[in-house]
Amino acid sequence: MFELNKVKLSYKADGRVYSVTAGESVSNSRVSLDISREGDRFTASVTSKTPIELLKLSTEFACGYPADCRIFLNGYQSWTDSTEHTADGVMTGIDRIPSALNDRYTFSAYGDYTFVKYSRRRGCMHGFSYGYIRHGIGEFALIGSLNEREGFTIIRTDTEKGIITAEKDCAGLEMSGRYGGIALCLAEGGENEVFDRYFELMGIEPPKAQPIRGFTSWYRHYQDISETVIMNDLDGLIASGTAADVFQIDDGYQTAVGDWLSVDTEKFPSGMKTVADSIKAHGMRAGIWLAPFVCEEDSELYRSEPDMLLRDEQGRAVKCGNNWSGFYALDIYSPKVREYVRKVIGTAVNEWGYSLLKLDFLYAACVIPRRDKTRGQVMAEAMELLRECAGSAEILGCGVPLASAFGMVGYCRIGTDVSLDWDDKAYMRLLHRERPSTRNTILNSVFRRQLSGRAFLNDPDVYLLREDENTMTPAQRRCLAEINVLTGGVLFTSDDMGKYGEAQREMLADMEALSGAEIAAAELRGSELIITIEKNGRSAIRVYDMG
Numbered sequence: 001m002f003e004l005n006k007v008k009l010s011y012k013a014d015g016r017v018y019s020v021t022a023g024e025s026v027s028n029s030r031v032s033l034d035i036s037r038e039g040d041r042f043t044a045s046v047t048s049k050t051p052i053e054l055l056k057l058s059t060e061f062a063c064g065y066p067a068d069c070r071i072f073l074n075g076y077q078s079w080t081d082s083t084e085h086t087a088d089g090v091m092t093g094i095d096r097i098p099s100a101l102n103d104r105y106t107f108s109a110y111g112d113y114t115f116v117k118y119s120r121r122r123g124c125m126h127g128f129s130y131g132y133i134r135h136g137i138g139e140f141a142l143i144g145s146l147n148e149r150e151g152f153t154i155i156r157t158d159t160e161k162g163i164i165t166a167e168k169d170c171a172g173l174e175m176s177g178r179y180g181g182i183a184l185c186l187a188e189g190g191e192n193e194v195f196d197r198y199f200e201l202m203g204i205e206p207p208k209a210q211p212i213r214g215f216t217s218w219y220r221h222y223q224d225i226s227e228t229v230i231m232n233d234l235d236g237l238i239a240s241g242t243a244a245d246v247f248q249i250d251d252g253y254q255t256a257v258g259d260w261l262s263v264d265t266e267k268f269p270s271g272m273k274t275v276a277d278s279i280k281a282h283g284m285r286a287g288i289w290l291a292p293f294v295c296e297e298d299s300e301l302y303r304s305e306p307d308m309l310l311r312d313e314q315g316r317a318v319k320c321g322n323n324w325s326g327f328y329a330l331d332i333y334s335p336k337v338r339e340y341v342r343k344v345i346g347t348a349v350n351e352w353g354y355s356l357l358k359l360d361f362l363y364a365a366c367v368i369p370r371r372d373k374t375r376g377q378v379m380a381e382a383m384e385l386l387r388e389c390a391g392s393a394e395i396l397g398c399g400v401p402l403a404s405a406f407g408m409v410g411y412c413r414i415g416t417d418v419s420l421d422w423d424d425k426a427y428m429r430l431l432h433r434e435r436p437s438t439r440n441t442i443l444n445s446v447f448r449r450q451l452s453g454r455a456f457l458n459d460p461d462v463y464l465l466r467e468d469e470n471t472m473t474p475a476q477r478r479c480l481a482e483i484n485v486l487t488g489g490v491l492f493t494s495d496d497m498g499k500y501g502e503a504q505r506e507m508l509a510d511m512e513a514l515s516g517a518e519i520a521a522a523e524l525r526g527s528e529l530i531i532t533i534e535k536n537g538r539s540a541i542r543v544y545d546m547g
């Protein structure tokens with residue numbers, strides 16, 4: 001399936017640009033390009049005796065695309081829409097957004113838009129870290145990078161030309177000695193076979209984290225939370241008698257994003273420890289949301305610690321998006337930032353008593369590469385810092401390039417935010433691929449399902465059964481709930497469970513009956529999502545309207 005055509009390397013040394021295209025290992029007096037293929041493992045590494053600047057490293061394979069095949073290419077981060085496409089599919093970036101709007105709202109920072117060119121040609125699609133070509137139900141050809149911690153890998157298809165390329169996101173990297181470059185798993189076989197092999201070659205053990213059920217405050221109150229509101233939700237959950245392991249407080253308790261230890265005392269007069277104590281008194285674990293690598297413009301941190309901000313080569317603070325008052329990345333290599341992250345997480349875990357940390361907007365750490373480190377290296381080191389600071393607390397990663405979270409967090413969001421509408425207003429659909437959308441997050445849950453239990457446990461975001469405060473139809477709410485049970489290891493809601501009536505209790509019972517079932521096959525045909533469910537050796541087909 002994946003026959004090597006060529007490897008391309010270009011670099012700059014002593015002010016001159018050198019390029020080589022080769023089908024096997026080559027070297028000159030300074031640089032060697034080592035290409036090897038052993039079984040389902042392919043590598044193309046670079047060694048240089050003197051410092052060079054890498055400009056490009058990519059590999060092209062010949063690849064058959066059967067006419068009725070499906071192609072999956074993993075989107076840049078948690079929120080990026082990631083679904084199967086037909087061989088004539090196209091992916092759209094943010095080209096349709098007027099640049100004045102983008103300049104104002106920095107949509108480009110949420111995804112890969114600043115460093116990957118979106119093709120408008122049919123069949124020319126791309127993704128990050130891993131992807132597959134599926135033929136029929138059970139024939140998978142997987143291409144997955146084994147060394148994302150040395151740099152992200154952009155996988156591109158061109159179905160008309162019958163090629164697939166893997167390119168390292170390493171442009172501008174200054175290196176000498178050996179750089180691992182491209183390292184791939186090229187596996188063919190059944191779904192479980194290829195994914196098991198991919199994780200085996202990466203050396204990633206199945207997560208030890210256990211599936212959790214519970215509540216998050218976000219999709220009911222958004223930032224409008226307080227001690228009273230949270231206690232009311234907690235009482236509702238307890239009164240409903242629904243089994244829950246975790247009660248998680250989301251965005252809104254802090255005075256500003258970045259000022260995590262400055263709790264809004266008007267909203268939470270007794271402080272965050274008291275709230276955690278109440279949650280724990282009901283036998284649940286307390287969870288809390290934090291975005292440790294960013295601060296908003298209206299924060300004390302932004303005003304008083306300019307040296308903690310990540311800066312570009314012109315010395316400008318790097319804006320990462322428009323949420324809140326607009327927000328900026330912190331420089332994870334600044335000792336001050338590392339100390340601050342340690343203190344914030346340490347306080348939430350050890351002083352307040354939260355043992356599940358929903359760590360969000362993590363992509364901000366690697367929004368620009370460094371001269372001596374690729375984005376992938378920066379993100380890997382950022383995740384190591386979080387893992388170390390969290391100690392025994394479990395991490396739920398969110399807004400993170402997924403491969404950097406493989407094996408590093410117990411739980412990870414694999415889709416964008418559920419919205420209170422199915423797929424937002426028509427004009428909002430022109431926005432970036434990371435925009436909130438219930439429809440898109442369901443597709444991500446289905447088509448990233450293989451990660452759950454291998455990389456971490458998937459968090460498909462909440463299910464919502466309430467009939468008010470949302471515009472979804474009963475069938476759409478059912479689809480969301482069922483897919484969450486079938487694909488996730490995190491089963492959270494943001495409903496006031498105290499208000500659940502007969503319809504909601506019936507739905508909960510249906511969800512319970514589905515638990516333990518698995519998706520054996522899934523396919524999108526037009527606007528229909530067709531899935532085969534298996535439980536105790538019996539299978540059933542469900543069709544959902546994704547229109």
Ligand code: 9PG
Pocket residue numbers: 079110218250251289323360398399416417434435436
């Ligand atoms: C809190 C929220 C919730 C939610 C997170 C995250 O692309 N976007 O514009 C975008 C904005 C916000 C967002 C996700 C995507 O929400 O996923 O669960 O914790 O932050 O502010």
